Amino acid sequence: MFEEKPLSMQNRVKTLASEAQAQNQPYAWFEPLYAQANGNADQVPWAKSAAHPYLQAWLSEHPQPAAHSKALVIGCGLGNDAEALQAHGYQVTGFDVSPTAIAWCQQRFPNSAVDYQVADLFHLDPSWNQAFDLVYECRNIQALPLNLRPQVVGAIAPLVAQTGQLLVVTRIRPDEQECEGPPWPLSPLELAEFEAYGLVETDRATFVEGETVTVQQARILYQYAQG
Numbered sequence: 001m002f003e004e005k006p007l008s009m010q011n012r013v014k015t016l017a018s019e020a021q022a023q024n025q026p027y028a029w030f031e032p033l034y035a036q037a038n039g040n041a042d043q044v045p046w047a048k049s050a051a052h053p054y055l056q057a058w059l060s061e062h063p064q065p066a067a068h069s070k071a072l073v074i075g076c077g078l079g080n081d082a083e084a085l086q087a088h089g090y091q092v093t094g095f096d097v098s099p100t101a102i103a104w105c106q107q108r109f110p111n112s113a114v115d116y117q118v119a120d121l122f123h124l125d126p127s128w129n130q131a132f133d134l135v136y137e138c139r140n141i142q143a144l145p146l147n148l149r150p151q152v153v154g155a156i157a158p159l160v161a162q163t164g165q166l167l168v169v170t171r172i173r174p175d176e177q178e179c180e181g182p183p184w185p186l187s188p189l190e191l192a193e194f195e196a197y198g199l200v201e202t203d204r205a206t207f208v209e210g211e212t213v214t215v216q217q218a219r220i221l222y223q224y225a226q227g
Contacts, residue, residue: 013029051083055085065134171215175188
């Protein structure tokens with residue numbers, strides 16, 4: 001499942017991310033990355049030909065949701081995860097900060113029922129607060145610098161309905177481990193920041209991937225504490 005990307009692609013990502021940070025626009029590098037790909041998904045480091053296998057496995061273990069259940073896919077990229085959730089029975093909204101990515105989704109899935117939107121995680125429609133039965137976050141937090149962690153968590157947590165769930169897929173690292181990114185894996189202390197919003201971890205699956213380079217991965221489910 002984990003594929004080590006060519007060094008040239010890693011360097012391109014790091015260069016784009018560094019330039020964006022230097023301009024104090026730490027997530028402005030997503031649009032040029034998608035635009036420079038020129039429709040070639042192989043040039044998008046996280047692009048897959050199907051839904052993320054961790055999401056597929058999770059869906060296979062869970063029944064279809066209740067009628068009219070709403071799901072939100074954060075940073076939906078090329079749309080595979082959003083389409084999988086829609087096929088499972090959710091009414092799905094998928095958003096990305098990159099207009100090119102959203103146009104690509106609409107081109108790939110012209111008859112899709114998914115509502116694809118261009119949106120900025122830090123400036124979302126207030127009507128989205130507590131509006132989703134499932135919020136799915138796959139590797140977007142880790143693509144943003146460490147100093148933005150509290151702000152990112154604070155943008156994601158309020159989207160979850162009181163009876164809803166948050167599903168997070170991410171690389172993980174020990175609290176004491178320093179890292180250079182992107183990506184910047186999440187530490188236990190950073191993941192625990194969701195607790196400040198009332199979300200508690202209810203399930204976790206961990207994975208070790210790679211051969212020449214091993215990567216710690218986790219799929220974590222959060223819900224609001226009841227009672």
